[in-house]
Amino acid sequence: MANTHCPRVIGVASGKGGVGKTTVSVNLAAALAASGQRVALLDADMGLANAQIALGSRSPLNISHVLSGERSLREVWVKTSAGVMLIPGASGRRDLAAIGEGEISTVIQSVDDIVDDIDVLVVDVAAGISPSVMSILSACHYRLIVLRDEPSSIADAYGTIKVMTTELGLDEVYLVPNMVPSQGSGWQLFKRMNDVCTRFLGLSVNYLTSIEADELIMDGLRKHQSVLTFAPGSSGARDFRRLGELVLDLPSLTDVQGQRQFFFERLLEVTQEG
Ligand SMILES: Nc1ncnc2c1ncn2[C@@H]1O[C@H](COP(=O)(O)OP(=O)(O)OP(=O)(O)O)[C@@H](O)[C@H]1O
Numbered sequence: 001m002a003n004t005h006c007p008r009v010i011g012v013a014s015g016k017g018g019v020g021k022t023t024v025s026v027n028l029a030a031a032l033a034a035s036g037q038r039v040a041l042l043d044a045d046m047g048l049a050n051a052q053i054a055l056g057s058r059s060p061l062n063i064s065h066v067l068s069g070e071r072s073l074r075e076v077w078v079k080t081s082a083g084v085m086l087i088p089g090a091s092g093r094r095d096l097a098a099i100g101e102g103e104i105s106t107v108i109q110s111v112d113d114i115v116d117d118i119d120v121l122v123v124d125v126a127a128g129i130s131p132s133v134m135s136i137l138s139a140c141h142y143r144l145i146v147l148r149d150e151p152s153s154i155a156d157a158y159g160t161i162k163v164m165t166t167e168l169g170l171d172e173v174y175l176v177p178n179m180v181p182s183q184g185s186g187w188q189l190f191k192r193m194n195d196v197c198t199r200f201l202g203l204s205v206n207y208l209t210s211i212e213a214d215e216l217i218m219d220g221l222r223k224h225q226s227v228l229t230f231a232p233g234s235s236g237a238r239d240f241r242r243l244g245e246l247v248l249d250l251p252s253l254t255d256v257q258g259q260r261q262f263f264f265e266r267l268l269e270v271t272q273e274g
């Protein structure tokens with residue numbers, strides 16, 4: 001009988017840098033782990049390995065050692081205090097700031113090593129819309145676009161959505177307004193973005209929930225903790241618990257699209273069984 005366990009892979013992107021991808025990736029991963037999921041976080045932002053800093057891990061090994069064939073992924077990933085298995089990015093390796101096309105295939109294949117040990121893989125994707133960013137996003141099963149209510153973030157989020165949908169034919173795109181003053185204003189930001197997508201791209205995007213601005217999120221990360229452990233009663237903890245719940249409710253993995261998705265062989269088995 002086919003083994004139909006297939007982890008879900010969630011890519012977190014934004015277009016513009018500095019709007020909260022790492023914050024969302026780390027806290028979402030922690031929220032999922034806190035709810036009993038077996039979670040890995042892949043830092044695919046090779047420029048600055050900040051998921052590692054955020055989770056307080058000081059592993060000397062990272063994804064570059066997997067790419068070079070020196071280590072297996074299993075030797076590289078580290079358990080963090082949040083209960084999340086972290087696959088550190090290649091910090092300080094300028095040559096790896098943009099992963100090449102060939103390397104992305106290697107990353108995707110190497111993750112097969114942990115298929116039986118995780119339920120969810122969260123991927124912290126680099127900023128921008130480079131071919132390697134788009135390749136990683138195509139390989140994910142769901143795509144979260146983090147945006148802030150400011151013109152450059154909105155413009156870059158729109159640019160990312162446009163390339164993903166019209167050029168690459170990707171769906172399962174979910175907006176996560178971040179650093180908004182209230183859930184209501186986050187919903188308004190989503191509606192404005194969705195109106196623009198409907199009007200100019202002829203398609204709609206989905207909404208999950210918003211993350212309100214909360215200094216405790218930042219204070220927690222400075223202490224290498226998710227906001228769920230640092231300040232469990234905060235609005236940040238509430239928002240990330242909600243995001244975690246919604247992510248677990250995403251549609252099931254029955255609609256196989258690409259040829260180079262994470263856990264592709266397992267995905268095919270799931271589809272055939274389903
Ligand atoms: N909801 C929030 N409330 C308060 N501060 C936040 C929130 N989200 C993010 N921040 C802060 O904003 C800054 C940028 O966030 P983060 O590093 O997660 O962005 P990024 O998109 O990963 O950036 P880069 O493109 O450089 O990787 C950080 O100092 C972070 O603590």
Ligand SMILES: [Mg+2]
Nearest residue numbers: 021022045050
């Ligand atoms: Mg980041």
